Amino acid sequence: METQNQVRLTDRPVFIFFLVVISIGTQIPTLRISYANSYPENNQFIYLPIVMKPCDTSIIPNGNFEQGVDAWWEKGFYVLPGDYIRSDFDNPHSGEWVAAIRAKWLTEFGSIEQNVSVPSNNHYLAYWYWVEAIDMWCPGRCLAAYVQINGTTVRTHYLSYDSTEWQKDVIDLIGYAGQTVNLRFYVLGNTHSSPLFVVDDVFYQSCPTK
Ligand SMILES: [Ca+2]
Secondary structure, eight states: OOOEEEOOOOOSOOOOEEEEOOTTTTOOEEEEEEEOOOOOOOOEEEEOOOOOOOOOOEEOOTTTTTTTTTTEEEEETTTTTTTESSOOOOOOOSSSSSEEEOOOOOOEEEEEEEEOOOOOOOOOOEEEEEEOOTTTTTSSSSEEEEEETTTTTEEEOOOBBBBBOEEEEEEOGGTTTTEEEEEEEEEEOOOBBOOOOEEEEOOOOOOOOO
């Protein structure tokens, strides 16, 4: 990838700088600075390494579900503890336990939630998800999984397909940084459909990288 910016300085003498970012293979990305002035023969280049700050992470209580239902509430009509947070899903993202939230056709929704503290620095919420929701009765966007903070939807996943691999999502919660909030994964079905939305490895990170 190559990007180019032009900067004109106001100090004398006037230089025109061309900034070019060069990234080659797995080598360290390099910033190439070239400049020219009224003496073209003075063209020169400076190469500077770009230091990439690592993405820090922090956990939320039982974010990988390996302690079963600890820290989480499962909600829905006729839902008992362990109906969603289970160890019998065939393909967990980590360990043996996941939250397999199914909007049962009689109840039309299902959810898990807990109250969490959003870190001031690691305010990006990250999680992995899996969908099983091919449904002939409800094509398109009438089935969905929502990530909600204090009841406000911060992400919508429309459910009309079956996953072939786990996907990661990242949501910036900077507006809630430093606060304790209610985090909820909420799955909505209908009277004909019972989509499955599986969540695993919920945590915070310091960058938006997926
Ligand atoms: Ca797990």
